[in-house]
Amino acid sequence: MEAVIPKPVRVRIAPSPTGFLHVGTARTALFNFLFARKNGGVFIVRIEDTDTGRSEKRFEDNIIEGLTWLGLTWDEGPDTGGSYGPYRQSERKDLYRTHLESLLERNLAYHCFCTKEDLEAQKNYMIASGIPPKYSGQCGALEKDDVARRITGGVPSVIRFKTPTRKLSFIDVIKGKIEVDTELIGDFTIAKSVEEPLYNFTAAVDDELMEISHVIRGEDHISNTPKQILIQEALGFHAPSYAHLPLILGPDKSKLSKRHGATSILEYRDEGYLPEALANFLALLGWHPGDEREFYSLEEISAQFDLSTINKSNAVFNIQKLDWFNAHYIRQKSDDDLCVLCLPYLTKVGLVDASTDTEKVKKIIALEKDRLKKLSDIVPLSEFFFSLPEYETEMLVWKKSDAATVAKSLAASYEALAALNAASFTKEAIKSALDTVVTEFGTGATYWPVRVALSGKDASPGPVEIAEILGKEEVIKRIHAGVTRLNIE
RNA sequence: GGCGCCAUCGUCUAUCGGCUAGGACACCGCCCUUUCAAGGCGGGAAGACGGGUUCGAUUCCCGUUGGCGCUACCA
Numbered sequence: 001m002e003a004v005i006p007k008p009v010r011v012r013i014a015p016s017p018t019g020f021l022h023v024g025t026a027r028t029a030l031f032n033f034l035f036a037r038k039n040g041g042v043f044i045v046r047i048e049d050t051d052t053g054r055s056e057k058r059f060e061d062n063i064i065e066g067l068t069w070l071g072l073t074w075d076e077g078p079d080t081g082g083s084y085g086p087y088r089q090s091e092r093k094d095l096y097r098t099h100l101e102s103l104l105e106r107n108l109a110y111h112c113f114c115t116k117e118d119l120e121a122q123k124n125y126m127i128a129s130g131i132p133p134k135y136s137g138q139c140g141a142l143e144k145d146d147v148a149r150r151i152t153g154g155v156p157s158v159i160r161f162k163t164p165t166r167k168l169s170f171i172d173v174i175k176g177k178i179e180v181d182t183e184l185i186g187d188f189t190i191a192k193s194v195e196e197p198l199y200n201f202t203a204a205v206d207d208e209l210m211e212i213s214h215v216i217r218g219e220d221h222i223s224n225t226p227k228q229i230l231i232q233e234a235l236g237f238h239a240p241s242y243a244h245l246p247l248i249l250g251p252d253k254s255k256l257s258k259r260h261g262a263t264s265i266l267e268y269r270d271e272g273y274l275p276e277a278l279a280n281f282l283a284l285l286g287w288h289p290g291d292e293r294e295f296y297s298l299e300e301i302s303a304q305f306d307l308s309t310i311n312k313s314n315a316v317f318n319i320q321k322l323d324w325f326n327a328h329y330i331r332q333k334s335d336d337d338l339c340v341l342c343l344p345y346l347t348k349v350g351l352v353d354a355s356t357d358t359e360k361v362k363k364i365i366a367l368e369k370d371r372l373k374k375l376s377d378i379v380p381l382s383e384f385f386f387s388l389p390e391y392e393t394e395m396l397v398w399k400k401s402d403a404a405t406v407a408k409s410l411a412a413s414y415e416a417l418a419a420l421n422a423a424s425f426t427k428e429a430i431k432s433a434l435d436t437v438v439t440e441f442g443t444g445a446t447y448w449p450v451r452v453a454l455s456g457k458d459a460s461p462g463p464v465e466i467a468e469i470l471g472k473e474e475v476i477k478r479i480h481a482g483v484t485r486l487n488i489e
Numbered sequence: 490g491g492c493g494c495c496a497u498c499g500u501c502u503a504u505c506g507g508c509u510a511g512g513a514c515a516c517c518g519c520c521c522u523u524u525c526a527a528g529g530c531g532g533g534a535a536g537a538c539g540g541g542u543u544c545g546a547u548u549c550c551c552g553u554u555g556g557c558g559c560u561a562c563c564a
Binding site: 014015016018048050051053054112116119127130131132133134156157158159172175178179180181184185188189191192193196198199200203218219220221222223224244246247249251253254255281284285286288290292294311312313314315316317318320321322323324325327331368369370371372381398399400442443444445446447448449450451452455457458459460461462463 | 490491492493494495496499500501502503511512513514515522523524525526527528556557558559560561562563564
């Protein structure tokens with residue numbers, strides 16, 4: 001049963017530009033996007049760059065680029081604008097200051113002058129004494145003029161929220177009822193100063209100001225939710241619905257991170273993963289459409305998407321399944337499209353340049369299509385077309401035959417192919433030329449050595465197809481080399 | 490340590506009290522076949538444990554165990 005969505009749906013992805021677009025963030029963005037599209041809502045990108053020390057524009061650019069590449073589109077954001085902007089928190093400081101001052105004036109927040117060292121000592125003491133560590137609240141008891149004097153005196157301070165002690169619970173769309181005792185939270189910091197608000201505060205303010213209806217985010221944020229609810233209540237804000245997504249895990253079952261290898265979306269792009277494959281894979285991590293289909297476009301998924309059917313438990317990121325999706329979508333591509341997609345990988349390693357016959361390259365790619373898991377696989381798979389790799393003469397000998405027989409069959413193949421007209425060196429012509437050899441030596445003893453002589457590999461596409469692409473001159477040369485090697489040994 | 494969340498094949502998952510526990514990836518075998526890939530067919534592989542509730546529990550409740558997350562003047 002689908003949940004009734006009462007208010008206009010407005011959801012957001014709120015990445016912090018302190019690193020490249022992460023797989024986890026991308027999946028969260030995807031789910032927000034899907035939910036918005038399903039419900040005719042608005043999807044917003046909001047850059048949470050309050051940490052000025054770690055935030056960088058290049059990371060913001062990377063995030064936008066990654067989301068775009070994945071196939072997501074948004075209605076409001078730092079690049080697209082919108083009537084709830086600005087969409088960078090660094091540009092919203094006036095808004096935060098107003099609400100911060102409101103809290104301060106009403107004694108719902110206070111300046112704290114404790115030094116980091118003091119705090120550390122207090123925390124260690126509490127841990128050692130077996131009491132749950134939290135801020136003592138001591139600065140909350142300071143007299144007003146004392147506070148003013150310290151501030152004008154330039155004593156460093158932060159702003160803490162005066163956390164009311166009570167049981168707090170909220171209904172998570174995915175997890176159900178979540179209960180916490182705010183006693184354990186203590187007076188947490190909401191800003192370094194009125195000019196430098198911190199995450200939990202800005203998130204609460206912006207979710208209200210941007211009229212966010214549903215906060216869909218990773219479950220690592222569950223413990224932030226009560227803090228944000230407390231701030232909303234203090235400021236008289238409305239509470240959005242919350243949906244905490246299960247996490248994506250690495251193979252060792254810990255939260256997916258850099259030490260698990262590629263976590264940046266654009267790294268996957270650069271390795272040769274298709275956006276439709278990654279999106280399809282990510283969407284099915286923690287959610288399923290109800291039937292046993294596996295392949296879905298973003299449009300098809302958004303038509304069926306439902307928050308209430310999202311799984312509660314974390315999911316391991318299985319690269320082999322991604323590869324399977326990717327191989328599928330690669331096979332769906334037309335030869336022309338795949339050629340455009342693969343070309344950069346070939347040019348990058350110098351196999352192909354402006355002078356290369358693109359028709360030949362396209363044929364190579366079409367031939368290797370079924371063997372590609374990633375676009376970058378085209379390089380190792382097609383290298384032999386451009387230059388014959390080193391190989392052991394031994395490899396020319398088919399396992400069910402012997403060196404002497406193979407030497408004879410390869411020589412016969414040479415003769416048969418040499419007799420062909422270079423201008424009509426087609427698959428059909430090559431095939432029928434080799435048929436005479438097959439008649440005498442059998443299929444395996446004929447094709448195997450030809451294939452190895454042409455590719456230098458023990459695993460490759462069929463020799464007839466390779467030969468057609470290589471052209472008569474190169475084919476004759478390679479086979480001749482093979483025959484020579486067999487006769488020498 | 491404290492708090493929170495979670496718990497079906499190795500992995501992603503189906504099951505919303507009747508199950509010979511279904512599908513997919515991966516793996517293995519067979520077919521196709523000169524090799525590899527693709528494709529087709531088949532196989533092994535799961536309900537963490539202990540209590541309840543019930544005619545009947547994978548499914549509902551409690552406990553245990555385990556995993557993960559959070560525990561910043563990061564987000």
